[in-house]
Amino acid sequence: MVDYRGIFEDAVDALRQEKRYRVFADIERVAGRFPTAIYRDQSDNQREITIWCSNDYLGMGQHPKVIAAMQETAAKLGVGAGGTRNISGTNRPLVELERSLADLHRKESALVFTSGFVSNEAAIATIARLMPDCIIFSDQLNHASMIQGVRQSGMEKKIFRHNDVAHLRELLMAVERKRPKLIAFESVYSMDGDTAPIKAIADLAEEFGALTYVDEVHAVGMYGARGGGIAEREGLMERIDIIEGTLAKGFGVMGGYIAANRAIVDAVRSYAPEFIFTTALPPALCAAARASIEHLKVSDGERRSHQRQVQLTKQMLAEAGLPVMPSETHIVPLMVGDARLVKAASDLLLSKHNIYIQPINYPTVPRGTERLRITPTPLHTDEMVAALRQALVSVWAELELPRERPQTELSAGDLMLTPAGG
Amino acid sequence: MVDYRGIFEDAVDALRQEKRYRVFADIERVAGRFPTAIYRDQSDNQREITIWCSNDYLGMGQHPKVIAAMQETAAKLGVGAGGTRNISGTNRPLVELERSLADLHRKESALVFTSGFVSNEAAIATIARLMPDCIIFSDQLNHASMIQGVRQSGMEKKIFRHNDVAHLRELLMAVERKRPKLIAFESVYSMDGDTAPIKAIADLAEEFGALTYVDEVHAVGMYGARGGGIAEREGLMERIDIIEGTLAKGFGVMGGYIAANRAIVDAVRSYAPEFIFTTALPPALCAAARASIEHLKVSDGERRSHQRQVQLTKQMLAEAGLPVMPSETHIVPLMVGDARLVKAASDLLLSKHNIYIQPINYPTVPRGTERLRITPTPLHTDEMVAALRQALVSVWAELELPRERPQTELSAGDLMLTPAGG
Numbered sequence: 001m002v003d004y005r006g007i008f009e010d011a012v013d014a015l016r017q018e019k020r021y022r023v024f025a026d027i028e029r030v031a032g033r034f035p036t037a038i039y040r041d042q043s044d045n046q047r048e049i050t051i052w053c054s055n056d057y058l059g060m061g062q063h064p065k066v067i068a069a070m071q072e073t074a075a076k077l078g079v080g081a082g083g084t085r086n087i088s089g090t091n092r093p094l095v096e097l098e099r100s101l102a103d104l105h106r107k108e109s110a111l112v113f114t115s116g117f118v119s120n121e122a123a124i125a126t127i128a129r130l131m132p133d134c135i136i137f138s139d140q141l142n143h144a145s146m147i148q149g150v151r152q153s154g155m156e157k158k159i160f161r162h163n164d165v166a167h168l169r170e171l172l173m174a175v176e177r178k179r180p181k182l183i184a185f186e187s188v189y190s191m192d193g194d195t196a197p198i199k200a201i202a203d204l205a206e207e208f209g210a211l212t213y214v215d216e217v218h219a220v221g222m223y224g225a226r227g228g229g230i231a232e233r234e235g236l237m238e239r240i241d242i243i244e245g246t247l248a249k250g251f252g253v254m255g256g257y258i259a260a261n262r263a264i265v266d267a268v269r270s271y272a273p274e275f276i277f278t279t280a281l282p283p284a285l286c287a288a289a290r291a292s293i294e295h296l297k298v299s300d301g302e303r304r305s306h307q308r309q310v311q312l313t314k315q316m317l318a319e320a321g322l323p324v325m326p327s328e329t330h331i332v333p334l335m336v337g338d339a340r341l342v343k344a345a346s347d348l349l350l351s352k353h354n355i356y357i358q359p360i361n362y363p364t365v366p367r368g369t370e371r372l373r374i375t376p377t378p379l380h381t382d383e384m385v386a387a388l389r390q391a392l393v394s395v396w397a398e399l400e401l402p403r404e405r406p407q408t409e410l411s412a413g414d415l416m417l418t419p420a421g422g
Numbered sequence: 423m424v425d426y427r428g429i430f431e432d433a434v435d436a437l438r439q440e441k442r443y444r445v446f447a448d449i450e451r452v453a454g455r456f457p458t459a460i461y462r463d464q465s466d467n468q469r470e471i472t473i474w475c476s477n478d479y480l481g482m483g484q485h486p487k488v489i490a491a492m493q494e495t496a497a498k499l500g501v502g503a504g505g506t507r508n509i510s511g512t513n514r515p516l517v518e519l520e521r522s523l524a525d526l527h528r529k530e531s532a533l534v535f536t537s538g539f540v541s542n543e544a545a546i547a548t549i550a551r552l553m554p555d556c557i558i559f560s561d562q563l564n565h566a567s568m569i570q571g572v573r574q575s576g577m578e579k580k581i582f583r584h585n586d587v588a589h590l591r592e593l594l595m596a597v598e599r600k601r602p603k604l605i606a607f608e609s610v611y612s613m614d615g616d617t618a619p620i621k622a623i624a625d626l627a628e629e630f631g632a633l634t635y636v637d638e639v640h641a642v643g644m645y646g647a648r649g650g651g652i653a654e655r656e657g658l659m660e661r662i663d664i665i666e667g668t669l670a671k672g673f674g675v676m677g678g679y680i681a682a683n684r685a686i687v688d689a690v691r692s693y694a695p696e697f698i699f700t701t702a703l704p705p706a707l708c709a710a711a712r713a714s715i716e717h718l719k720v721s722d723g724e725r726r727s728h729q730r731q732v733q734l735t736k737q738m739l740a741e742a743g744l745p746v747m748p749s750e751t752h753i754v755p756l757m758v759g760d761a762r763l764v765k766a767a768s769d770l771l772l773s774k775h776n777i778y779i780q781p782i783n784y785p786t787v788p789r790g791t792e793r794l795r796i797t798p799t800p801l802h803t804d805e806m807v808a809a810l811r812q813a814l815v816s817v818w819a820e821l822e823l824p825r826e827r828p829q830t831e832l833s834a835g836d837l838m839l840t841p842a843g844g
Contacts, residue, residue: 001599001631002553002600002601002602002603002631004553004602004633004663004686005683005685005686007552007553007554007602008552008685008686008688008689009685011552011689011692011693012685012688012689012692015692021692022508022691022692024507024508024512025510025512026512026513026514026517027510027512027513027514028499028513028514028705029499029500029504029513029705030498030499031496031497031498031499031500034500034504038514040514051504051510053505053509053510054504054505054509054510055504055505055506055509055510055511055701056502056504056505060501060502061500061501061502061503061504062500062501063501066501067496067497067500067501070492070493070496070501070706071492071493071496071497074453074489074492074493074496074710075453075489075493076452076453077450077451077452077453078451078453078456078483078484078489078674079482079483079484079485079488079489079492079674079675079710080478080482080483080670080674080675080676081483081670081676082451082456082473082476082477082478082483082674083475083476083477083478083780084477085446086444086446086780086786087475087476087477087780087782087795088447088449088473088475088476088477088778088780089477090446090447090448090449091448091449091450091451092448092449092450092460092462095448114536114537114540114676115536115540115700115701116700116701117540117695117696117699117700118536118537118539118540118696118700121696130429130430130433131424131426131429132429143699144695144698144699145695145699148695148696152574177423178424179424180424180426180429181424209423209424211426241426246701248502248503248701249701252500252501252502252504253501253502253704254502254503254536254701254703254704254707261427263427263430263431263434264426264427264430266430266434267430267433267434270433270434270437270443270444271433273539273566273567273570274539274540274543274570276566276785276786277539277565277566277567278537278538278539278540279477279537279538279668279670279671279676281676282675282676282707283450283451284492284706285676285704285707288496288501356510358505358508358509358510360509363698364698373509
């Protein structure tokens with residue numbers, strides 16, 4: 001007989017041996033006090049910590065308007081949607097949320113999913129499948145969910161070197177003009193904090209007649225005059241066919257979405273099994289997300305404070321001689337380069353300094369580029385930044401971690417498919 | 423140049439021509455008054471309707487304890503989780519929810535996903551991929567999400583005829599003993615309302631050394647002494663290796679989960695990209711779901727009233743000569759057998775009788791078996807059942823719909839892969 005338990009235990013032991021077995025920290029956020037939270041260790045002892053790795057980038061998850069929208073809608077409409085979108089689940093706040101998202105990106109239509117992962121998987125796979133003989137051009141560092149969408153479609157794919165427009169052009173030139181083409185990329189790459197050359201990609205798409213699909217998950221709410229993302233900031237939203245985003249990061253709630261023209265959205269709505277066969281997002285969540293989006297359309301204060309604290313953090317850590325990776329955005333990665341050491345650094349920060357920064361290891365980043373990924377928010381005070389610097393300097397000394405500024409360019413031949421983001 | 427807009431418009435037009443283009447009804451539930459809701463038509467006119475097709479089977483989405491749990495947790499912890507499970511998203515209410523689910527099914531461990539669709543896709547694909555040379559035995563009528571998990575795994579599969587244990591035995595006998603095997607099926611099939619021969623399947627699994635995976639999505643909360651599902655009711659939970667369920671139907675909230683031994687859950691937790699790369703469920707949702715689960719563990723009143731109203735509905739509709747399909751559960755399908763007619767019946771119920779029952783068509787059910795699918799809840803009063811009967815009789819007469827009791831057995835050769843459930 002097969003030893004099933006043994007098979008699964010061995011699979012997990014393999015991760016332990018590679019020092020990349022993940023233990024999830026048990027955290028209780030305190031509304032009104034974020035980024036402060038309560039941490040519970042394995043023995044259920046509690047203490048206060050400061051979170052420095054949250055993807056609630058602007059702290060909108062505790063914004064009073066957003067909390068109130070959830071509470072009021074739960075009181076009025078109840079807690080769940082009660083069905084799939086087709087089977088009684090299309091609730092009023094969800095209809096309003098989709099209108100708010102279409103307006104945010106100046107598109108005809110928008111469609112909400114339960115997560116950013118599902119929106120990428122469902123939208124890419126469905127769009128590609130509906131185009132006969134389609135070929136997908138996918139950035140080498142695209143997120144795991146985009147890779148899954150590409151695979152799921154079953155269509156031919158070409159991987160272009162990360163942000164390499166010349167390589168993308170080469171690949172496009174090699175394909176017949178009449179074939180449908182989809183170029184899929186991210187505006188902000190979440191583990192390095194670099195951004196895509198959106199204009200150059202849109203120019204290529206126009207030249208070669210390709211559809212463009214951009215994942216703005218790490219940008220919506222945070223960039224652009226109304227929080228529409230990098231494409232809005234650069235005046236390029238109308239040159240992108242499909243904008244994908246999340247409600248779970250800058251907007252602080254949960255869920256994912258696409259915004260596009262009516263024909264594309266209606267086709268995904270009508271054909272994607274991940275969408276059709278899933279219970280709709282609860283009204284209270286939709287109302288909370290919409291409150292957050294609408295607030296950030298008109299309020300620029302969060303974005304300004306965010307950028308200020310990000311610059312301060314980068315500067316203070318760099319001045320302290322820490323290996324801050326060059327990043328154009330709000331993501332501040334510190335290279336460690338070793339799975340065991342990055343775990344030790346994270347453990348020490350938590351146990352000795354009450355600072356929580358999750359180690360980032362394979363498969364989220366390539367092996368040998370393990371790192372601490374720091375995400376300052378508008379709610380991290382200058383004092384917290386100073387305490388962070390002090391703690392990191394102490395940990396770097398105690399563990400004798402490398403201080404050289406890392407070389408982040410990948411070699412030309414390094415065309416791996418690395419899923420990122422978890 | 424490719425006419426992209428035309429491609430997507432044509433894809434959607436094809437659905438219109440087949441009369442299966444779906445228009446989502448825009449519904450606003452009213453907490454405390456479910457199944458009454460407010461319906462908005464295309465011109466934004468509002469009126470009160472009665473929902474007769476909700477998957478909030480017990481009305482737990484408006485239970486005061488469940489609403490209070492969401493409100494209180496939103497006030498205390500805020501609205502979002504702030505990250506993936508690994509990156510600061512593992513919140514205290516989520517940890518407690520997983521304990522509550524493991525206890526519900528008497529398993530060592532449980533793992534929560536954002537939806538039932540994702541839990542099936544991620545768990546089946548990951549479990550199968552981790553077992554070298556695995557072969558999957560899948561019921562012919564399994565849900566679209568299970569089919570997607572099977573495909574995603576890339577492993578060999580055998581489809582057994584719906585609920586046909588003799589056929590499953592044949593297929594098992596033809597495979598070498600030493601190969602890992604996974605038998606995947608549902609306890610309640612949601613479109614016909616029939617149940618699986620769980621004991622016979624568990625016996626076969628034991629005889630041939632296979633793992634068993636059961637989807638209890640349409641049973642949890644509603645069957646068994648504590649709401650553990652059909653397997654609990656029949657005393658078979660410990661003979662099933664992996665129990666998959668949802669928080670969105672009987673429990674009235676949203677999200678999906680698996681419960682299994684620690685090794686299996688840890689392996690899925692560690693390897694499934696759909697899990698790793700997704701923001702964790704918000705604390706307020708987790709607290710609401712847990713309140714619902716814990717309430718239904720000790721309260722049997724909802725289950726008793728539910729079964730009473732289901733029996734009453736079946737009996738009254740059958741007595742009125744309506745074509746009620748034979749169902750062993752709380753799902754009451756009325757066969758129509760034609761895409762155009764089922765849509766016309768649904769439209770007439772809504773426009774003339776203020777009763778909302780979504781038409782169910784392909785791909786949710788096979789073509790030619792289009793139906794109205796009625797789901798009585800404990801909150802549908804006897805008067806509502808009488809009004810439903812009257813409305814249906816009127817619609818059946820007006821549209822001259824068939825009254826014969828349908829033949830539901832599929833022919834032996836009819837081995838299609840029909841995704842169901844949306």
